[in-house]
Amino acid sequence: MKTKALVAAALVAAFLASMAPAPQALADGAASTRNILLGIGAAAGTLIIINHNKKVHQKYAEDAQKEASLAAQRDDAQAAYKAEVKAYDNQVAVNDELRHEVAVKDQIIDQQKVALSQMGVQVQSAPAPVAVAHHQAPPKAPAGSHAAQIVSYGWGVF
Amino acid sequence: MRQYIMALAASLALGLVACSGASGSSGSDQQKLAENVTRAVYNNDMESVTSNMSSTLAPQVTRGSLGVLSDEMHTMGNLQGLSETDTDAPARRYTFDAKFDRGDMTVQMRLDGDGKIVAYRVVPGAPR
Numbered sequence: 001m002k003t004k005a006l007v008a009a010a011l012v013a014a015f016l017a018s019m020a021p022a023p024q025a026l027a028d029g030a031a032s033t034r035n036i037l038l039g040i041g042a043a044a045g046t047l048i049i050i051n052h053n054k055k056v057h058q059k060y061a062e063d064a065q066k067e068a069s070l071a072a073q074r075d076d077a078q079a080a081y082k083a084e085v086k087a088y089d090n091q092v093a094v095n096d097e098l099r100h101e102v103a104v105k106d107q108i109i110d111q112q113k114v115a116l117s118q119m120g121v122q123v124q125s126a127p128a129p130v131a132v133a134h135h136q137a138p139p140k141a142p143a144g145s146h147a148a149q150i151v152s153y154g155w156g157v158f
Numbered sequence: 159m160r161q162y163i164m165a166l167a168a169s170l171a172l173g174l175v176a177c178s179g180a181s182g183s184s185g186s187d188q189q190k191l192a193e194n195v196t197r198a199v200y201n202n203d204m205e206s207v208t209s210n211m212s213s214t215l216a217p218q219v220t221r222g223s224l225g226v227l228s229d230e231m232h233t234m235g236n237l238q239g240l241s242e243t244d245t246d247a248p249a250r251r252y253t254f255d256a257k258f259d260r261g262d263m264t265v266q267m268r269l270d271g272d273g274k275i276v277a278y279r280v281v282p283g284a285p286r
Contacts, residue, residue, distance in 0.1 A: 070271055
């Protein structure tokens, strides 16, 4: 009787222990990841997420493809078909991620172009009416060395 | 005789004044113009900057581009003045050394036949 009571008590204790809330994971890793993402900017963070998702879906697609080929080897047509569909769906997801990545990069490029044009910065050497123009210095330096860039501000062509 | 000498001296003096005025005006006019524009750029004064520019150049001056150049000049300290260092009269190209508290900038200006500015550029550093 005493043994039964002890066993029952141990079971109750084990059950309660399993029900107790698990200690929270230290937030250091998550916080540092978050800080890094904040630091490099929202756009870069978006690109990292896209890249991660893309890799995950690529892995899924590869796994599903392997599964399909194994099923085909086993002459299991139904399983092979399902695995092929899964691989296709994952490949579609990869394509969507790529499309999203290109769109985000285009957006970043457009924003940078607008910022530069507002500053009147001339990106290339075309003689345009701009505030800041970067001209290659005449080739006075000895051959093999890099020519210094001359920055000039103002308007019109002197 | 005395009256004759007086008249001769007076006409000679007048001639000298006229000559000095004529020879000095062409050089100083461009310098004055360049100095006015440079001071206007330094003060971020849009109207004064564009008032002496040609009708094709004036619209190219934007608030943003003017601000960038003005900020660049302010990093050199106070504008002390301009001095002409090179002139290409046939091409109407003029180069000036703009002196600031903490260094020099080269101001390049080109004019059209009407004396309006068709190019105004500033390069950090003294003229070479």
